[in-house]
Amino acid sequence: MRINTWYVSSFLTSLIVAIPIVTVFSSFFEDTTNYFEILKNTFLYEYIFNSLTLLVGVLILTLIIGVGCAYLVSFYDFKGAKFFKWALILSFAVPAYIYAYSLTAFFENYGTLYSILKTIFGDGNYNKQIPKFDGMIGAILSISFSLFGYVYVLTRASFHHQSQNLIELGQNLGFTRQKSFFSIILPSARPAIVAGLALVAMETLSDFGSVSFFGISTLTTGIYDSWISFDDLAFANQLSFYLLIFIFALFYIENISRKKAQYHTPLKGGIKIKKKIKLKGIFSFAAFFICAIVFFVSFAFPVLQMLYWSIIFPKNFIDLNISQLFFNTVVLVFLTSAILLFFSFLSNYGNRVTRSKFLKLLSTFSITGYAIPGVILAVAFITFIAWFDNTIIKFFGLVSIKKIFIGSIIGLVIVYFIRFYSLAFNGIKSGYEKINKSIDESSYLLGYSKVKTFIGIHVPYLRNSVFLIGILISIEVIKELPITLILRPFNFETFATTAYIFASQDLLEAAAVPSLFLILIASSFILTTSRYILKG
Amino acid sequence: MQNNFFEINNVSFVAGGKNKVNNVNLLIENEGEILCLLGPSGIGKTTILRTIAGLEKIKDGQIILKNKILSSKNKHVEPEDRNVALSFQENCLFPHYNVEKNIDLGSNRRTRKKKNINSKDIIKLLNLEKILNKYPHEISAGEAQRASLARSLVSQPDLLLLDEPLSNVDQNFKEEIQVELKQILNNSKITTIIVTHDSYEAFYLGNKCGIILNGQLRQYDDPYNVYHFPNSIEVVNFLNRGILIPAKVTGENSLENEDLGTIKGNFTKHYPKGSDVQLLLQPEDLEHDDKSNLKLEVVDRKFRGTNFIYTLKTNSNLLIPVFVHSHHTHQHEVDEKFGIKRPINIEHIVCF
Numbered sequence: 100m101r102i103n104t105w106y107v108s109s110f111l112t113s114l115i116v117a118i119p120i121v122t123v124f125s126s127f128f129e130d131t132t133n134y135f136e137i138l139k140n141t142f143l144y145e146y147i148f149n150s151l152t153l154l155v156g157v158l159i160l161t162l163i164i165g166v167g168c169a170y171l172v173s174f175y176d177f178k179g180a181k182f183f184k185w186a187l188i189l190s191f192a193v194p195a196y197i198y199a200y201s202l203t204a205f206f207e208n209y210g211t212l213y214s215i216l217k218t219i220f221g222d223g224n225y226n227k228q229i230p231k232f233d234g235m236i237g238a239i240l241s242i243s244f245s246l247f248g249y250v251y252v253l254t255r256a257s258f259h260h261q262s263q264n265l266i267e268l269g270q271n272l273g274f275t276r277q278k279s280f281f282s283i284i285l286p287s288a289r290p291a292i293v294a295g296l297a298l299v300a301m302e303t304l305s306d307f308g309s310v311s312f313f314g315i316s317t318l319t320t321g322i323y324d325s326w327i328s329f330d331d332l333a334f335a336n337q338l339s340f341y342l343l344i345f346i347f348a349l350f351y352i353e354n355i356s357r358k359k360a361q362y363h364t365p366l367k368g369g370i371k372i373k374k375k376i377k378l379k380g381i382f383s384f385a386a387f388f389i390c391a392i393v394f395f396v397s398f399a400f401p402v403l404q405m406l407y408w409s410i411i412f413p414k415n416f417i418d419l420n421i422s423q424l425f426f427n428t429v430v431l432v433f434l435t436s437a438i439l440l441f442f443s444f445l446s447n448y449g450n451r452v453t454r455s456k457f458l459k460l461l462s463t464f465s466i467t468g469y470a471i472p473g474v475i476l477a478v479a480f481i482t483f484i485a486w487f488d489n490t491i492i493k494f495f496g497l498v499s500i501k502k503i504f505i506g507s508i509i510g511l512v513i514v515y516f517i518r519f520y521s522l523a524f525n526g527i528k529s530g531y532e533k534i535n536k537s538i539d540e541s542s543y544l545l546g547y548s549k550v551k552t553f554i555g556i557h558v559p560y561l562r563n564s565v566f567l568i569g570i571l572i573s574i575e576v577i578k579e580l581p582i583t584l585i586l587r588p589f590n591f592e593t594f595a596t597t598a599y600i601f602a603s604q605d606l607l608e609a610a611a612v613p614s615l616f617l618i619l620i621a622s623s624f625i626l627t628t629s630r631y632i633l634k635g
Numbered sequence: 636m637q638n639n640f641f642e643i644n645n646v647s648f649v650a651g652g653k654n655k656v657n658n659v660n661l662l663i664e665n666e667g668e669i670l671c672l673l674g675p676s677g678i679g680k681t682t683i684l685r686t687i688a689g690l691e692k693i694k695d696g697q698i699i700l701k702n703k704i705l706s707s708k709n710k711h712v713e714p715e716d717r718n719v720a721l722s723f724q725e726n727c728l729f730p731h732y733n734v735e736k737n738i739d740l741g742s743n744r745r746t747r748k749k750k751n752i753n754s755k756d757i758i759k760l761l762n763l764e765k766i767l768n769k770y771p772h773e774i775s776a777g778e779a780q781r782a783s784l785a786r787s788l789v790s791q792p793d794l795l796l797l798d799e800p801l802s803n804v805d806q807n808f809k810e811e812i813q814v815e816l817k818q819i820l821n822n823s824k825i826t827t828i829i830v831t832h833d834s835y836e837a838f839y840l841g842n843k844c845g846i847i848l849n850g851q852l853r854q855y856d857d858p859y860n861v862y863h864f865p866n867s868i869e870v871v872n873f874l875n876r877g878i879l880i881p882a883k884v885t886g887e888n889s890l891e892n893e894d895l896g897t898i899k900g901n902f903t904k905h906y907p908k909g910s911d912v913q914l915l916l917q918p919e920d921l922e923h924d925d926k927s928n929l930k931l932e933v934v935d936r937k938f939r940g941t942n943f944i945y946t947l948k949t950n951s952n953l954l955i956p957v958f959v960h961s962h963h964t965h966q967h968e969v970d971e972k973f974g975i976k977r978p979i980n981i982e983h984i985v986c987f
Contacts, residue, residue, distance in 0.1 A: 537727040540690050541783075543714035544721050545740055545790055560731045 165250025196308025257291035297353030305472030408611035530564030646696030655679030667824035671841030894949035
């Protein structure tokens with residue numbers, strides 16, 4: 100029998116992605132320690148309540164900030180509008196946990212704000228007047244300002260693609276600006292807004308860094324605690340099960356919304372450039388002020404806070420082995436990107452060439468990884484390896500594989516692969532969707548084989564997509580915290596883990612340098628690809 | 636045994652799991668012949684081309700090129716191994732290469748130099764010199780179609796398949812290209828199958844024409860015969876170059892119509908005297924004569940540059956097209972009476 104490379108590679112990818120899902124679902128019926136009973140009677144409802152409170156708070160805030168900013172830069176011409184259009188996406192470079200460090204550092208007793216007030220007004224008891232953004236409020240603010248970019252980018256792209264004719268039609272019908280917004284613009288962008296909010300919701304439920312920093316017990320921190328503190332993998336997996344049900348519902352909503360969002364995009368005739376309304380006077384200032392505040396709070400504030408600390412505590416800068424952290428990050432970025440791009444190309448080309456429904460189904464299944472929180476992926480991966488080692492490996496009397504996969508670069512890259520496969524797969528897929536099938540056929544008819552078509556036609560055509568996806572994967576890998584924290588080899592640190600470790604030891608000023616580097620590297624990547632990101 | 640250049644033997648063409656055209660038998664005897672396939676949209680003409688090119692498989696029958704089986708139930712030669720070029724109707728230029736590079740890629744498959752085709756000549760013929768450095772997204776649909784045609788031609792295939800090759804080309808440029816294209820195909824002896832919905836294009840370019848209707852190849856003949864001797868009412872209706880009027884056979888060489896009277900000519904098929912038939916009346920069958928006492932009412936007049944096509948209404952409300960040279964002295968307006976020369980003589984009488 101001839102071995103079909105496309106099937107084998109797609110099947111392998113799906114198999115790897117299936118590991119955490121199957122592990123979580125199968126361990127639902129396993130016995131747990133009495134920690135479960137204790138937790139069920141005490142904390143479980145608190146976990147669920149906190150997760151939901153956080154979710155609702157973040158969704159409301161990201162909806163207002165994301166849609167508001169997207170509307171202003173898409174429909175109005177005011178001073179700085181062009182700058183804010185791309186500057187607002189820089190918030191992607193600030194992970195929620197670093198935002199949380201900045202927020203705490205600024206508003207805490209004798210923190211940065213206290214120092215500023217003292218410098219301006221002299222000694223005084225300012226700590227009582229300074230608001231404290233910690234606990235749930237702090238987490239909601241941190242996550243919202245870190246994630247509103249999803250809603251902003253998708254909504255702005257939708258507004259950008261909205262037909263000018265549609266808007267002019269509203270004017271012809273005598274609609275006021277307000278009525279046009281609520282009757283035409285907003286309903287037309289709804290699928291994009293819902294898709295953005297679903298992404299925000301998934302990321303919020305997955306968040307580990309900021310909620311653990313603020314000491315909020317959510318399902319995600321519960322999973323981490325039950326594994327780290329109580330050594331109860333089975334219970335960690337049972338908590339994951341509850342969380343996954345939530346998240347798959349969101350994943351489904353996001354997918355449906357994305358498909359609908361495409362229907363709202365004009366397919367033919369290009370985009371008629373929207374006539375922006377020129378704002379003057381107080382209105383222009385108000386629009387500028389709103390965008391400037393969002394930009395400052397979401398990006399400039401954490402950067403300045405980290406920069407301030409890096410400057411006033413230069414010892415932290417000198418003590419940190421930046422070149423080693425940089426090297427470790429680059430290794431992870433390079434390995435993950437290369438493997439992800441290779442398999443995404445293989446699966447996409449396989450789907451294109453074979454037109455197999457089964458292969459398509461496998462591919463759809465294999466992109467579900469991005470919906471699963473990093474903590475769950477890491478814990479489930481360890482569970483699976485432990486099970487495999489204790490049963491299959493033991494049965495055949497082979498050497499233990501635990502060391503190969505747990506606490507190793509290999510294990511880390513495999514779980515990154517599961518988490519970010521959808522990013523790479525969908526990126527290549529959207530590039531492929533722009534290549535008409537008849538172009539492949541033309542190539543065959545000119546005498547090019549399938550391999551030659553792939554190398555000579557697809558790869559050169561998709562090089563921009565590959566570059567973009569490589570950058571996006573890099574940003575994600577640089578920011579990623581829970582998977583790296585759980586699965587990294589001994590003494591192997593990245594900027595993210597270093598910042599987290601310092602912060603968890605209450606050494607926020609020491610967390611500033613790695614945080615600053617992380618933000619700067621991610622920002623430079625975002626700026627390189629801003630043109631593509633803005634297309635949504 | 637006769638060695639035909641290309642054969643389709645009893646093949647049913649399938650696209651998307653649905654049978655499009657069934658049990659097709661088709662033959663191109665000699666290298667260099669041009670075959671045109673005509674049929675309404677969605678009937679399966681493109682499917683036939685795609686199947687011949689190897690982009691679709693067949694379940695029965697055989698497709699044979701130069702005595703080599705390309706497709707059968709058990710065999711499928713891959714498209715890249717067939718030396719068959721297909722020029723698609725839509726823009727299928729490689730988007731990341733400019734027009735020149737796209738055309739150059741066509742020469743990739745050139746394994747034999749016997750066909751005397753020079754890419755510079757093709758570029759000139761198709762008026763592509765000015766857009767050679769442009770990318771596909773920077774050119775019009777018509778230009779893209781011509782570039783695609785050039786790429787196929789320079790690949791010098793054994794069999795060239797053209798899917799509506801001039802559908803996006805400007806009308807004023809179309810006829811010029813048709814002439815040049817025919818010349819180049821004849822000179823280089825490239826055997827070609829052209830799919831088109833334009834019967835004039837098919838009649839001009841093709842040595843043979845195939846009419847595909849209702850999932851079948853209904854007629855396969857040379858253009859003159861297809862036009863003048865359609866073999867079924869469906870073909871007449873599809874070509875839309877005449878109408879069928881009721882008549883009664885009155886003799887060996889005559890029939891009678893209620894409105895037009897006696898019509899004489901040579902029957903292409905024998906019908907017993909007294910038979911009721913449907914007579915094919917084409918625009919050039921009737922002659923204009925103002926002195927005639929057979930007058931019909933003008934209901935429409937189409938000016939076609941070299942000629943007029945009058946639509947005339949008979950007493951029994953039949954609408955009959957009549958061809959008149961545009962320089963005829965007496966033009967008739969709508970609602971006026973139009974004289975038809977009597978007796979009516981038709982070169983060949985086609986009845987159903």
